[in-house]
Amino acid sequence: MSAADPVRGTCPTPLTEAEKVLLGHGSGGQLSTELLREVVVPALGAAATETVPEDAAVVDVAGVDLVISTDAFVVSPLFFPGGDIGVLAVHGTVNDLAMMGAEPLAMAVAYIIEEGFPVTDLRRVTASIGAAAAAAEVRIVTGDTKVVGRGAADGLFVTTTGIGRRLPGVRVSAAFARPGDVVLLSGPIGAHGTTILSTREALGFEAEIASDTRPLHWLVAKMVADASYGIHTMRDPTRGGVASALNEIATASGVGIEIDETAVPVPAPVAAACELLGLDPLHVANEGCLVAMVAPESAEALLATMRSTPEGRRAVRLGEVVSEHPGRVIMNTLMGGKRVVDMLVGEQLPRIC
Amino acid sequence: MSAADPVRGTCPTPLTEAEKVLLGHGSGGQLSTELLREVVVPALGAAATETVPEDAAVVDVAGVDLVISTDAFVVSPLFFPGGDIGVLAVHGTVNDLAMMGAEPLAMAVAYIIEEGFPVTDLRRVTASIGAAAAAAEVRIVTGDTKVVGRGAADGLFVTTTGIGRRLPGVRVSAAFARPGDVVLLSGPIGAHGTTILSTREALGFEAEIASDTRPLHWLVAKMVADASYGIHTMRDPTRGGVASALNEIATASGVGIEIDETAVPVPAPVAAACELLGLDPLHVANEGCLVAMVAPESAEALLATMRSTPEGRRAVRLGEVVSEHPGRVIMNTLMGGKRVVDMLVGEQLPRIC
Numbered sequence: 001m002s003a004a005d006p007v008r009g010t011c012p013t014p015l016t017e018a019e020k021v022l023l024g025h026g027s028g029g030q031l032s033t034e035l036l037r038e039v040v041v042p043a044l045g046a047a048a049t050e051t052v053p054e055d056a057a058v059v060d061v062a063g064v065d066l067v068i069s070t071d072a073f074v075v076s077p078l079f080f081p082g083g084d085i086g087v088l089a090v091h092g093t094v095n096d097l098a099m100m101g102a103e104p105l106a107m108a109v110a111y112i113i114e115e116g117f118p119v120t121d122l123r124r125v126t127a128s129i130g131a132a133a134a135a136a137e138v139r140i141v142t143g144d145t146k147v148v149g150r151g152a153a154d155g156l157f158v159t160t161t162g163i164g165r166r167l168p169g170v171r172v173s174a175a176f177a178r179p180g181d182v183v184l185l186s187g188p189i190g191a192h193g194t195t196i197l198s199t200r201e202a203l204g205f206e207a208e209i210a211s212d213t214r215p216l217h218w219l220v221a222k223m224v225a226d227a228s229y230g231i232h233t234m235r236d237p238t239r240g241g242v243a244s245a246l247n248e249i250a251t252a253s254g255v256g257i258e259i260d261e262t263a264v265p266v267p268a269p270v271a272a273a274c275e276l277l278g279l280d281p282l283h284v285a286n287e288g289c290l291v292a293m294v295a296p297e298s299a300e301a302l303l304a305t306m307r308s309t310p311e312g313r314r315a316v317r318l319g320e321v322v323s324e325h326p327g328r329v330i331m332n333t334l335m336g337g338k339r340v341v342d343m344l345v346g347e348q349l350p351r352i353c
Numbered sequence: 354m355s356a357a358d359p360v361r362g363t364c365p366t367p368l369t370e371a372e373k374v375l376l377g378h379g380s381g382g383q384l385s386t387e388l389l390r391e392v393v394v395p396a397l398g399a400a401a402t403e404t405v406p407e408d409a410a411v412v413d414v415a416g417v418d419l420v421i422s423t424d425a426f427v428v429s430p431l432f433f434p435g436g437d438i439g440v441l442a443v444h445g446t447v448n449d450l451a452m453m454g455a456e457p458l459a460m461a462v463a464y465i466i467e468e469g470f471p472v473t474d475l476r477r478v479t480a481s482i483g484a485a486a487a488a489a490e491v492r493i494v495t496g497d498t499k500v501v502g503r504g505a506a507d508g509l510f511v512t513t514t515g516i517g518r519r520l521p522g523v524r525v526s527a528a529f530a531r532p533g534d535v536v537l538l539s540g541p542i543g544a545h546g547t548t549i550l551s552t553r554e555a556l557g558f559e560a561e562i563a564s565d566t567r568p569l570h571w572l573v574a575k576m577v578a579d580a581s582y583g584i585h586t587m588r589d590p591t592r593g594g595v596a597s598a599l600n601e602i603a604t605a606s607g608v609g610i611e612i613d614e615t616a617v618p619v620p621a622p623v624a625a626a627c628e629l630l631g632l633d634p635l636h637v638a639n640e641g642c643l644v645a646m647v648a649p650e651s652a653e654a655l656l657a658t659m660r661s662t663p664e665g666r667r668a669v670r671l672g673e674v675v676s677e678h679p680g681r682v683i684m685n686t687l688m689g690g691k692r693v694v695d696m697l698v699g700e701q702l703p704r705i706c
Contacts (some may be wrong), residue, residue, distance in 0.1 A: 020470065020471060020472065021466050021469065021553065024500075025466070026466065026499045026500030039472060039476050042494070043476045043480040043483055045484070046487050047486035048483065048492075049493065054495075056495060057461075059458060059459045059492075061414070061417055061419065061458060062415075064414055068514075069461070070512070071497045072497050073499075074465060074505075077504075105412060105414060106412045110423045110424065110512045112427060114374075115373075126393050129396075133400035134399050134400040140397055140400045140423055142407075142409060142421055142422060142423060142563075143393070144423050144512075144614075145378065146379045146427045147375070147376050147379025147380075148376075148507060148704060149704075151504065152506070153505070153506050153507065154501060154505035157506075157510070159423070159425060159463045159497075159512035161463075163414075181362075199553035240605060350500070350501070351501060351505075
């Protein structure tokens with residue numbers, strides 16, 4: 001593709017044969033999308049079934065809607081305020097299943113360990129996985145352990161794969177948002193990403209903030225029980241933040257999204273950290289909230305349901321889905337203006353999850 | 354546990370709090386078993402369901418026997434005679450499902466990529482995954498891509514997770530071998546491990562040998578169709594080789610196993626490479642054969658069935674399951690003697706898969 005290709009737009013790094021993979025290709029933002037669209041999906045060819053970028057896939061097995069999701073976790077540091085790589089791996093996978101409206105059933109865990117990694121740390125991470133899985137009521141059914149030489153990995157990487165069963169009546173997709181839908185957000189944003197960065201760089205904010213990592217499948221189950229038909233799209237805004245999640249949905253659904261700056265819930269310490277670091281909280285990774293596009297007639301009831309749960313007690317109405325500017329997310333600013341909310345382009349915070 | 358603990362025996366590396374993870378903990382041999390038994394399973398606690406060391410787990414979902422398997426692939430080099438990391442990942446996961454008597458349905462792929470990895474190589478590996486999956490008639494339904502900084506990983510790691518459905522009538526387990534069972538082996542051993550080592554070290558054998566990586570689910574389907582009730586145990590002897598697979602089965606089933614040295618099919622170039630390198634072919638990893646413990650009355654028919662397939666055309670009767678020396682594997686040697694076939698203790702060939 002040429003640089004003038006209208007789909008590619010102004011992408012700064014054409015994926016020609018001479019190119020190298022950049023950190024930004026793992027950001028969950030625009031470069032990640034491009035890597036998927038231009039390298040992975042075409043190379044997979046006929047074996048690939050994914051067309052819409054979802055967090056999980058639905059597979060029909062003997063009339064049962066199975067949902068499958070996989071995630072590699074490479075977060076650095078491994079331990080941080082509010083959690084560790086093990087907790088994050090369990091919650092991340094549970095949440096990816098939940099975003100497809102599935103209850104989690106079973107999970108597989110694969111370790112890649114660097115030679116010399118302390119057994120105490122391995123025990124600690126594994127205990128976190130066990131405790132998080134037990135708390136979320138999902139079983140660890142199988143796993144794998146590989147060890148690579150010193151310098152061939154950075155401590156420990158954890159890949160979790162979850163299997164779930166779609167709840168009755170659910171039909172959600174990043175492609176199902178419709179003009180008129182209300183955009184709900186289940187809670188404050190930015191805590192996970194700023195906690196990781198602050199901990200890694202010892203910036204001092206880590207005393208005030210902690211990762212928001214938590215499982216969201218019970219919240220989803222309550223929302224589904226309340227108004228399954230009214231929920232069109234759910235997404236947990238992890239890598240790339242709320243901005244990237246909304247942009248993906250706008251693109252997949254062919255709609256515009258408008259959000260209100262006054263409605264965006266950014267905790268004061270997160271706002272302070274973001275200001276210092278020059279980060280947009282909308283681009284910062286979250287591990288314990290979801291955005292949902294819901295039918296307007298269901299919105300008030302769903303918001304009330306969300307607020308009745310511990311995970312969603314600070315849920316807000318973030319904005320709405322519109323037919324104008326399809327594929328674009330616009331924020332109505334505090335000052336009464338409008339600004340485009342872009343997808344994260346490169347890498348803001350490497351190894352955030 | 355003390356060094357005198359009878360279960361631990363003469364294990365060279367007690368996993369005390371001060372210990373580090375060793376390369377051997379990823380070997381698939383005795384140290385791997387110990388890491389699982391002493392660190393991973395206890396730390397997981399109530400969330401873990403695995404008791405017998407199988408290659409895959411069976412989960413009942415609405416009356417359907419789902420089989421789930423996950424594997425992290427860290428092979429070095431990424432490309433080698435007979436395959437690459439992508440082909441290996443697909444076949445390894447298909448085969449782990451097949452060893453539980455399952456037909457593969459869907460697969461998830463997670464990449465961990467080192468910053469700077471060539472896009473051409475990523476494309477090549479991904480195309481291999483796509484082609485191997487298409488050839489094996491399994492769909493790639495979802496995936497994940499993470500990128501870590503230079504030096505934080507070695508090129509590319511691939512974790513694949515497969516979902517399958519157990520074929521009707523199958524009930525196999527590493528714990529189901531019985532005295533009197535015949536031990537069948539579907540083909541020659543040692544090619545994968547010696548190919549990787551020879552390629553990595555440029556020993557010259559790589560011109561004569563190639564990895565035996567291939568999918569085994571069609572072979573298994575034929576065996577199951579032929580005599581599902583007669584098949585008690587199946588295992589693909591990957592890391593740790595045939596010796597470790599047989600030892601695991603002997604321990605899990607509480608039986609002894611006797612094999613005949615004259616029956617062990619070792620291709621001449623593999624034997625030459627093993628002799629030069631001081632390796633026991635029984636400890637070398639395979640990626641394209643299986644061992645099966647089958648009822649004596651089914652053995653001849655199953656052997657004929659295996660030999661009627663391309664994957665199993667050089668299948669042999671390797672030995673038998675006995676009630677003596679439970680937990681031990683004994684080889685009747687060419688010279689008319691007997692020797693103990695031990696599990697691989699440490700690491701013979703790191704990053705073999």
